[in-house]
Amino acid sequence: MTQTDRPAIEIAGLSKTYAAQGGGAPKQALKALDLQVPAGSIFGLLGPNGAGKSTTINILAGLVNKTAGKVRIWGFDQDVNPRQSRAAIGVMPQELNIDPFFTPRGSLEVQAGLYGVPKSERWTDELLEMVDLTAQASAYARTLSGGMKRRLLLAKALVHRPRILVLDEPTAGVDIGLREMLWTNIRRLNAEGMTIILTTHYLQEAEAMCDEIAIINHGELIVRDKTEALLGRMDSKTLVIDTGGARHDTPPLPDGARAEWRDDGQLAISYPPSRVRADALIDAVRGAGVPIADVATEAPHLEDVFVELTKG
Numbered sequence: 163m164t165q166t167d168r169p170a171i172e173i174a175g176l177s178k179t180y181a182a183q184g185g186g187a188p189k190q191a192l193k194a195l196d197l198q199v200p201a202g203s204i205f206g207l208l209g210p211n212g213a214g215k216s217t218t219i220n221i222l223a224g225l226v227n228k229t230a231g232k233v234r235i236w237g238f239d240q241d242v243n244p245r246q247s248r249a250a251i252g253v254m255p256q257e258l259n260i261d262p263f264f265t266p267r268g269s270l271e272v273q274a275g276l277y278g279v280p281k282s283e284r285w286t287d288e289l290l291e292m293v294d295l296t297a298q299a300s301a302y303a304r305t306l307s308g309g310m311k312r313r314l315l316l317a318k319a320l321v322h323r324p325r326i327l328v329l330d331e332p333t334a335g336v337d338i339g340l341r342e343m344l345w346t347n348i349r350r351l352n353a354e355g356m357t358i359i360l361t362t363h364y365l366q367e368a369e370a371m372c373d374e375i376a377i378i379n380h381g382e383l384i385v386r387d388k389t390e391a392l393l394g395r396m397d398s399k400t401l402v403i404d405t406g407g408a409r410h411d412t413p414p415l416p417d418g419a420r421a422e423w424r425d426d427g428q429l430a431i432s433y434p435p436s437r438v439r440a441d442a443l444i445d446a447v448r449g450a451g452v453p454i455a456d457v458a459t460e461a462p463h464l465e466d467v468f469v470e471l472t473k474g
């Protein structure tokens with residue numbers, strides 16, 4: 163296998179049990195997780211709260227010790243080649259953990275030093291420019307806004323030019339401008355060959371950004387597939403009927419179909435296309451005396467897939 167065919171990340175049988183705290187039971191956060199992240203992808207790691215996403219990312223980052231299993235990062239076994247595997251990955255954490263006494267420039271220089279990047283190979287100015295912090299390069303970090311701190315964390319994750327960039331909830335609580343700036347940078351880095359792994363609670367964002375998605379729940383892999391294929395698995399569509407504004411009683415529908423009146427007065431009927439035909443729905447609506455001014459259909463969204471696969 164050449165380096166380019168080889169997955170960027172290979173996780174096999176990864177388990178993590180956190181020690182018991184305050185008289186409670188030990189917590190098994192990951193249960194023999196197997197996961198491969200293709201090189202060059204934008205890969206979404208999704209799951210409900212407590213699924214084990216941060217634990218996985220923290221193990222990749224070398225911040226949490228695994229209980230069992232194998233982790234290879236860019237082909238380097240984390241236990242055999244800890245230095246190379248660490249050098250291959252950059253992590254933008256969720257918490258704004260920035261030393262308040264460093265300036266952005268100072269933070270990046272210190273970080274580069276920690277990774278052993280020689281002075282001649284540093285790209286501090288370019289990074290400051292990339293995250294739009296050139297004007298604040300010499301300001302104390304404690305004077306930076308939350309958004310600026312987040313941008314600095316992105317730059318810090320990149321000082322050693324990692325092959326793989328991991329972003330833990332990069333857009334949680336950020337405004338639209340910053341979100342777009344982050345995505346523009348992430349898309350560009352990916353186009354230049356960097357593998358991107360991200361967690362996000364915004365499923366629409368994951369649907370729009372990620373080529374592949376893994377959903378984990380209770381420390382186990384539920385599904386991993388190309389985003390399109392994942393959406394295609396859903397036997398679910400929505401027929402949206404514009405009734406011309408007036409509200410009516412919900413018409414009786416074929417088995418498997420479910421109606422819901424939306425706030426804008428439209429009747430949304432979700433149905434499994436394998437079992438129910440759209441014309442049967444339209445007949446049912448018309449038969450109940452509900453006027454049909456217009457119809458549209460909506461394909462399933464990642465949100466539907468997510469809810470379906472993580473229920474229970």
Ligand SMILES: Nc1ncnc2c1ncn2[C@@H]1O[C@H](COP(=O)(O)OP(=O)(O)OP(=O)(O)O)[C@@H](O)[C@H]1O
Binds near residue numbers: 189210
């Ligand atoms: N340091 C710790 N000590 C004990 N239990 C922990 C610790 N860190 C995480 N856990 C537990 O492990 C499980 C997985 O947590 P983790 O933070 O990995 O989930 P997550 O998918 O990132 O969730 P979220 O979306 O809420 O961040 C949870 O039940 C959590 O309470």
